[in-house]
Amino acid sequence: MMSDTRFRRIDEWRWEIPPTGGMRVPGLLYTSEKLLKGMGADEGPRQVANVAHLPGIVKNSLAMPDMHWGYGFPIGGVAAFDLDEGIVSPGGVGYDINCGCRLMTTRLRLTDVRERIPALVTALFQNVPSGVGSRGPLKLSQKEERQVLVEGAAWAVRHGYGTAADLETTEDSGVMAGADPEKVSDRALLRGKDQLGTLGSGNHFLEIEVVEELFDETAAAAFGLEPGQICVLIHSGSRGLGYQVCDDYLARMVKHVGEIGIDLPDRQLACARLNSDRGRDYLAAMACAANYAWTNRQMLMHRTRETFEKTLGMGPRELGMRLLYDVCHNIAKIETLPVEGKEVRLCVHRKGATRAFPPGHAAVPQAYRKAGQPVLIPGDMGTGSYVLAGTQGAFTETFGSACHGAGRVMSRTQATKSCRGRSIPREMAERGVIVMASGRGTLQEEIPEAYKNLDDVVEVVHRAGLSRKVAKLRTLGCIKG
Amino acid sequence: MGYRIFDHTADLGVEITGASQEEVYAGAAGALFDLLTDLSSVRESEERTLTVEGEGPDDLLVNFLRELLYSWNGEGFLMKHCTVREAAPRRLTAVLRGETYDPARHRIRMEIKAVTYHQASIRRTAAGWMGKVVFDV
Numbered sequence: 001m002m003s004d005t006r007f008r009r010i011d012e013w014r015w016e017i018p019p020t021g022g023m024r025v026p027g028l029l030y031t032s033e034k035l036l037k038g039m040g041a042d043e044g045p046r047q048v049a050n051v052a053h054l055p056g057i058v059k060n061s062l063a064m065p066d067m068h069w070g071y072g073f074p075i076g077g078v079a080a081f082d083l084d085e086g087i088v089s090p091g092g093v094g095y096d097i098n099c100g101c102r103l104m105t106t107r108l109r110l111t112d113v114r115e116r117i118p119a120l121v122t123a124l125f126q127n128v129p130s131g132v133g134s135r136g137p138l139k140l141s142q143k144e145e146r147q148v149l150v151e152g153a154a155w156a157v158r159h160g161y162g163t164a165a166d167l168e169t170t171e172d173s174g175v176m177a178g179a180d181p182e183k184v185s186d187r188a189l190l191r192g193k194d195q196l197g198t199l200g201s202g203n204h205f206l207e208i209e210v211v212e213e214l215f216d217e218t219a220a221a222a223f224g225l226e227p228g229q230i231c232v233l234i235h236s237g238s239r240g241l242g243y244q245v246c247d248d249y250l251a252r253m254v255k256h257v258g259e260i261g262i263d264l265p266d267r268q269l270a271c272a273r274l275n276s277d278r279g280r281d282y283l284a285a286m287a288c289a290a291n292y293a294w295t296n297r298q299m300l301m302h303r304t305r306e307t308f309e310k311t312l313g314m315g316p317r318e319l320g321m322r323l324l325y326d327v328c329h330n331i332a333k334i335e336t337l338p339v340e341g342k343e344v345r346l347c348v349h350r351k352g353a354t355r356a357f358p359p360g361h362a363a364v365p366q367a368y369r370k371a372g373q374p375v376l377i378p379g380d381m382g383t384g385s386y387v388l389a390g391t392q393g394a395f396t397e398t399f400g401s402a403c404h405g406a407g408r409v410m411s412r413t414q415a416t417k418s419c420r421g422r423s424i425p426r427e428m429a430e431r432g433v434i435v436m437a438s439g440r441g442t443l444q445e446e447i448p449e450a451y452k453n454l455d456d457v458v459e460v461v462h463r464a465g466l467s468r469k470v471a472k473l474r475t476l477g478c479i480k481g
Numbered sequence: 482m483g484y485r486i487f488d489h490t491a492d493l494g495v496e497i498t499g500a501s502q503e504e505v506y507a508g509a510a511g512a513l514f515d516l517l518t519d520l521s522s523v524r525e526s527e528e529r530t531l532t533v534e535g536e537g538p539d540d541l542l543v544n545f546l547r548e549l550l551y552s553w554n555g556e557g558f559l560m561k562h563c564t565v566r567e568a569a570p571r572r573l574t575a576v577l578r579g580e581t582y583d584p585a586r587h588r589i590r591m592e593i594k595a596v597t598y599h600q601a602s603i604r605r606t607a608a609g610w611m612g613k614v615v616f617d618v
Contacts, residue, residue, distance in 0.1 A: 042490055069490040071599030071615055095594045095617050132592040133554075133582075187555055201592040202618060240554055243594045243617075247547060254598060255536065267539075267598035411488040412618065441590060481592070 005045040007036075013464035017045060017061075022263065023052040028060040030398070030464050035065055035456055038409060047074040050265040054079070056086025056274075058339060058346060062398055064353050065460035066407030066452060070094075072268030075352035075408075078401045080337070081274060083345055087262070088279045089271035090253065090286070092349035093332050095246040097286055098293035099204075099237030100171075100328035101376040102301060103387065105223075106308070107320035108230040110210045110476075116312060120208060121434045121477035123311045128206055128303050129198040130481040131438025136197035136299070145193050146181040152291035153298040153326075161302035162323075169365050170326040171355065174294035176333075179287035184241075185248045188285075192241030192292055197299035199236050201439055201481030203446060206304065207233045208477040209384055215469040219371035219389045223324055225471045232308075232321070233385055233473070234300050235378050237330065238293035245289045249282045274347055283332070290331060297326055324387070325365075325374035329354045329404035337399050348399045356390035356402035356467045364390070375467045379406045379454035381446055382431050384474040386458045393465030402467040403458070406451035419444040428478075437480040446480065484512040489615055492597070497612040502538065503565040505603055505612040506573060509542060510549055510563040513596075514579075516616070517553060518587050523561040525578040532574045538603045541573050542612055546596040549577075557582040593618055 007029070008016045015036065017027030027048040029036075039045075044067045051073055052061035058080045067076030072091030081087055113120070129136055140148065148155045153167055153174025167173045181189075199206060211229045214220045225231075238245075253270035260273060272278035305321045312319065332349045339346070357363050357373040364373045372389035379385050383406070394400050410418070424443040428435045437443045461467045483504070487494040493516070497508040514520060533548050535541030552558040560579040567574040582589075595617040603612040 044490075071492060071597040071617065075491055091597075132589040187551060191555055243554075244551075247595050250598070251544070251547065254540070267601070270598070408490050411490055412493060413486050413488060439589075439591065 005049055013460050017049050019052065023049055025052050025057050025060050027052055027063065029063045029067065030460055030466065031065045032456065032460050035452060035460065038452065039068070043069040044074040047072070048077060050269060051077060051079050053265055054081070054087055054089065054269065054271060055262055056082040058082055064403035065457045066352065066403045066405050068407050068409070070351065072266055073349070073351045076403060077351050078349065078353045078398055080346040080348045080399045083274050083347060086274050086347060087271035088274050088282055088332055088347055089269055089349065090246045090250045090282060091268045091270065092351050093246065093286060094330040094351050095243040096237035096330055097242035097245060097289035098328040099330040100293065100297065100326060101378055102234045102297045102326040103324045103376050104232045104301060104304070104321050105225065105324050106230045107318065109228045110230060111228065113230060113312065117208060117476050118434055120308065120311050121436055121479060123307045124206060124304065125436040125479045127307045128300060128479065130201065130479060132201045132481065134198045135194045138196055140193045140196060142189065145189055148196065148295050149181045149184065149288035149291050150179050151175060153294040156295045156298035156302070161299045166298060166301070166323045169323045170294060171328055174298065174326065176287040176290040178284055179291050180284035181288055183281045183285040184245060184288050188241050188244035188248065191244050192239065195239040195241065196296055197303065198239060199300060199481050200239055201442060204236045205381065205478055205480045206300065207475050209233055209473040209475050211471055212384065212474040213472040215471065216389070219468065219470045222368055222371040223374055223387060223470060224322065225387065231473055232304055233376070233378060234297055234304070236297055236300060238289040239296060241292050242289035245285045249285060252278065286332065290328065293328065294326065325376060327354050327376050335400065338396050346399065348401070350401055352404045353401045354404045355400055356388070356394040357400050358390050358392040358395045372468070375402050377403060377405060377454070377458060380448040380451040381435060381475060381478045381480070382428055382433055382448035383454050384472065386454065386469065387471045387473070388458070388461065388467035389470050391465055391467055394467060398466055402461045406454040406457055408450055409452050410450040412445040415447050415450040416441060416444045419447060433475050434477040435480065439481060442480050483508045493616045493618045495614055495616065498609060500609045502568045502603060502610050505610045506542065506545060506565045506568055506575065507563045509546060509612050509614060510560060510575065513546055513549055513593070514560045516591060517593060518559055518589055520561055522587055523559045524580045525561050526580045527578065529558070529577045530574065531577055532572065534572050537570055539601050541571065542603050542614060543596055543598055543601045545573050545575070546614060550593060550596055559587060591618055
């Protein structure tokens, strides 16, 4: 049964949800006939319509092709708000603030290290803290933690975890301005002090991949990608600190949302005006969590470099593990974007959506400026990932945004049920993927069929002009929490 | 345990039934910790009293579970037993018994990131009371 939300097909890749009731703007879904059918009774489309109720929303409430039922906002949702009339919503960012991906390239070729993949996966599993409640290599003092929250990834580099070059290829150089640790609760600080440098659990992972196919050789060359090359993809976020920031502010906003005269179709959409103290405080705390996440991924990358060097007996030069790019996919940002031919400053919420800025944009690192911003799209653990490049189409149509992954189709309980009597590690090994996980249930919840087909999702953003396909990578080894 | 899991694409929905509101609140607390760990491995060596406030019964349910989740995520407390002493529309007091997490004896089944407001409710039914909540996992 399909969700009862009504659609109007615009073209092969675009479906509109015409405004009804309290919707201020139409919903717009980027998807395909096949993906839409596959969503079944998923409530995502209704959530796209719910987001359209929020004050100050500009143009459309958008959904990417990996969209699925979240809480409040759908996962894969994008919405932009006017700075005077509009709101910011912690639920439109998500609990895992600045959850994101980081892709590193190496000088290694599959032919050189094929036999060493099992040893690398085992060593990574031992060296990179993962799983529920895992602790990192550091126990931060309160002063250090506050520095992390303000400085972001540069803090890690300053303390020997990586190099200054890493910052050049991190979105926003790994630091969000406006971070104020005074706006972060003691609870959040407590949860953050010993989790820096940990992967987390659930769908967070660290993967060894090989570049399998190039679609755009010029962009691939600019990104430093070659067929047969070994790469590493990290997917992690702001850990307990970020969850707590979201939780704290959501509770505050739920309590006061009535006062600002906003009628919400779902309490999880609780929000505050962007030009209010409550809204500004959230953005200052959210920036802290975003900076924590960038520091976290920087430290995870450093640990990965060390592990590769030690396991393979190589120096840093020989290994050449370079950060291709780091993007966040759970965030709210103040950005200047074109709306009806005018440049406007907006607060863009991307909840399970990736920034995809076009060629020539000043925010794109110099080396990639002709190609466009790298957009990293992880898939399920048995498949691999895509590297795309941002486009002008995304800039003008979707507030510079594209999809963020394959998107779940199966609930975790359904996935676990379908695993009865199966050995997931063995099935993955038969596909040529070595997996190791801390949690017993994680692999079952994360089986490939629990996700949409990554090729189908990426095809939509490519064909709709929201990003261009550059390369496809195949998974060789995966560690999960 | 008087709860069942309902399907939600990314997250984990839980429905709790009971003869009274108090039973539903206590059952929701039990469900949270049953999802987190094997309760048979948890001893009742520590007692805590928890009081939370809310705008109404639905809000109270979310706030109660948020506090319990923090007692785990922030303080490492695993609850085995919960008695709800008072469940007024805007205030809830519960006595919790359990112990501090010991990695040698307790296995943690999953990470629960948060208790969401999405679809959270507590209602009277023909058979008694039912609570509903979605965890972000």
